Amino acid sequence: MNDQLLKIQNLTVDYRSSNKTVHAVRGLDLNLRPGETLGLVGETGAGKTTTALSILRILPDVAARVLSGEILFDGKDLLTRSKKEMRQIRGRDIAMIFQDPMTSLDPVVTVGAQIEEMIMLHADLPRSGLRKAAEDMLEVVGIKRERFDDYPHQFSGGMKQRVVIAIALSCNPKLLIADEPTTALDVTIQAQVLDLMKQLKKTYRTAMILITHDLGVVADICDAVAIMYAGEIVEYGTLEDIFDGHRHPYTEGLFNSIPSIDVEQKTLEVIEGLTPDPTNLPSGCAFHPRCPYASAHCAEERPGETQLSDTHYVRCFQCAPSKEKELQHGRTVVERL
Amino acid sequence: MIRYIIRRVLFLIPTLLLVSFLVFAIIQAAPGDPAQLALGEGATAEAVETKRQELGLDQPFLIQYLNWLGNVIFRFDFGNSYRSNISVAYQIQNYFPNTLKLSGMAVLLGVLIGVPIGIAAAVKQYSVFDNIVMSFAMIGMSMPAFVLALVMLLLFSVTLRWLPPSGFSTFRQMILPVVALGMQPMAICARMTRSSMLEVIRQDYIRTIRAKGQTELRVIVGHAFKNAVMPILTTVGLQFGALIGGAFVTETIFLIPGFGRLLVTAVTNRDYPLVLGGVVCVAMTVALTNLLIDIAYAFVDPRIRAEFKGAGGGVFPWQKLKKLVLAMTPEK
Incomplete structure (x- = not known):
């Protein structure tokens, strides 16, 4: 399809150290339309950040290897671009907000200069215009322009994240990747930052990949959701598909682990077992050791993508519509609900 | 301030x-x-x-x-x-500048060569360059200045006759003592710069700057080095202090009328x-x-x-x- 802004196909990334190989991303497919917001959800270590860093090609050189796949952005593969072309794309077309605002700003440079740097790299403005543009960006994210000459240590965590957002948005990128932008913040500040992002999304019509493990945040801001587990996307669909009709047992587990306000619960629901060791993944479907519906087949073969509707995909043998088992599984899900 | x-x-x-x-x-x-x-x-x-x-x-x-x-x-x-009944102030005036010059130039040499080497080694961590340079730095650090001084004296003054063996007035006379005395600070600077840079390069904010599309040179020199410079400064300061006191041996070997020699003679007398x-x-x-x-x-x-x-x-x-x-x- 031509209306895709970003199309990732079969992306595979490994981290290698002297004696171990970490399979961080395994054959990942992902699509994003212009202006769309995608929530990338999964546990720590599922490969969310690695995916994001691959898009920008800023994976650590020493350890990381992109083994296969293509990342089509505006129809052209980012993985085959030259370093110089990538530098122009970073910041101008694709910008990123990082997880921990406390450490993502250079401590010895003023916040204003850090915004200026971004604008200077990608916009053709005279020296005086730079400062004004950077000051304007500070105001966009709700910081007084007088604070241009202050250093990061003079800001609180929430304010720093605003600065990081200002940097990311200062060149009006087509795609914004936000890697757990609120995880390191207080709940009240989280709400403020999310509101800010929602508002900016509306104003600038920027497409966004929001990496998070907070389904509440996803429901609040996203149009589409991709659930990641052990380096692959196990379920993908619109917000409605995932929240009202999720089919993958892992997604089900995620939703079950959200405590309900209406029902009195003594203990929190959890998904049994641990995230698999990425250096030594289980055979077949990576989720099968923890899956309550697993059959012998699940341990042998890796499930392919099953299309459930135009927008809804799932990677699970138990959810394949052609199989009889699927009906049983469907019934059990209904019974459980 | x-x-x-x-x-x-x-x-x-x-x-x-x-x-x-x-x-x-x-x-x-x-x-x-x-x-x-x-x-x-x-x-x-x-x-x-x-x-x-x-x-x-x-x-x-x-x-x-x-x-x-x-x-x-x-x-x-x-x-x-x-x-000698000569005024102490007068003797300090005569001898101290030589030592100050010698130590200052040695430290400067160490910084000018050691710091860029350290940066390059950190950027290319575990590469062949890194390994070779850091091995040399290890040798440079462990070799006393007088050994290097004597070896260089033998090679460049006695055998090859390229450089004068003693004195400290012309530029040619300064080369050997400065290099001999500067080797240790250079090695220490290189190692310190490397480890300090490695720590900074791993920081999140360096990734942020890369994500802006900044050139690698600016990322390393403009941001990473600025953050890594503090421990390097400390080392340089300590080195300079140590050299002023430690220039004695080098001064003796190259017959430089320096402060170290003056002081050591004064103590024995x-x-x-x-x-x-x-x-x-x-x-x-x-x-x-x-x-x-x-x-x-x-x-x-x-x-x-x-x-x-x-x-x-x-x-x-x-x-x-x-x-x-x-x-x-x-x-x-």
Whole structure:
């Protein structure tokens, strides 16, 4: 399809150290339309950040290897671009907000200069215009322009994240990747930052990949959701598909682990077992050791993508519509609900 | 900031007083009579006694110290050498600049070569370049300056006859001693820069700057190095202090009329005024270097600047002291 802004196909990334190989991303497919917001959800270590860093090609050189796949952005593969072309794309077309605002700003440079740097790299403005543009960006994210000459240590965590957002948005990128932008913040500040992002999304019509493990945040801001587990996307669909009709047992587990306000619960629901060791993944479907519906087949073969509707995909043998088992599984899900 | 600097400069005074007093005491405690040494073994007891009176050595220890101190402060007179009877201040003037030049150039050489090497090694961590350079740095660090000095002397002066073996007036004469003395600071600088840079390069904010699309050169030099420079500065300061005291061997090998040689001879001769004057001079240089480094920190790091602002009030905390004293005195 031509209306895709970003199309990732079969992306595979490994981290290698002297004696171990970490399979961080395994054959990942992902699509994003212009202006769309995608929530990338999964546990720590599922490969969310690695995916994001691959898009920008800023994976650590020493350890990381992109083994296969293509990342089509505006129809052209980012993985085959030259370093110089990538530098122009970073910041101008694709910008990123990082997880921990406390450490993502250079401590010895003023916040204003850090915004200026971004604008200077990608916009053709005279020296005086730079400062004004950077000051304007500070105001966009709700910081007084007088604070241009202050250093990061003079800001609180929430304010720093605003600065990081200002940097990311200062060149009006087509795609914004936000890697757990609120995880390191207080709940009240989280709400403020999310509101800010929602508002900016509306104003600038920027497409966004929001990496998070907070389904509440996803429901609040996203149009589409991709659930990641052990380096692959196990379920993908619109917000409605995932929240009202999720089919993958892992997604089900995620939703079950959200405590309900209406029902009195003594203990929190959890998904049994641990995230698999990425250096030594289980055979077949990576989720099968923890899956309550697993059959012998699940341990042998890796499930392919099953299309459930135009927008809804799932990677699970138990959810394949052609199989009889699927009906049983469907019934059990209904019974459980 | 300026108040902070003034305060630090004023702090030099007690430091120097303490240093001079300690050195004075240590010399006094050392065995050997300078009067006897000055006159030689054959001198009569009477002559030695006269000499002692002449030098003021018959006075009590504290009086001797205060006399010396008074002369230094009010007349800038460090006394005369017991041996040669030449003014100490004059000798310092003649010998100290050579040592200062030698150590300064050695440290400069170390920084100018060591720092870029360290940066390159950090950027290309675990590469062939990194491994080779760091092995050399290890050798450079562990090899004493005099070994290198002798080897170079043998090679470049004796065998190849490229460079003069002694002296310190022309540029050609300076090459060998500066390189010999600069090798250790260079190796230390390279290693320090590498490890400091490695730590910074892993930080999140470096990734942020890469994500902006900044060129790798700017990322490394403009951002990473600025953050990594503090430990390097500290090392450079310490190296400079160590070299001023440690240039003696190099000076001896290359026959440089330097301070180290002057001082060592003075110590063996029990030449009190010369030793004292010399040590105070070295202490002052080291203290000033440290002060400069501290000020440089503030220029590099805004967080330290902010601390100075807080501490720069410069007023002695009388109120706090009063409270403390009150808290310690038992109530009636």
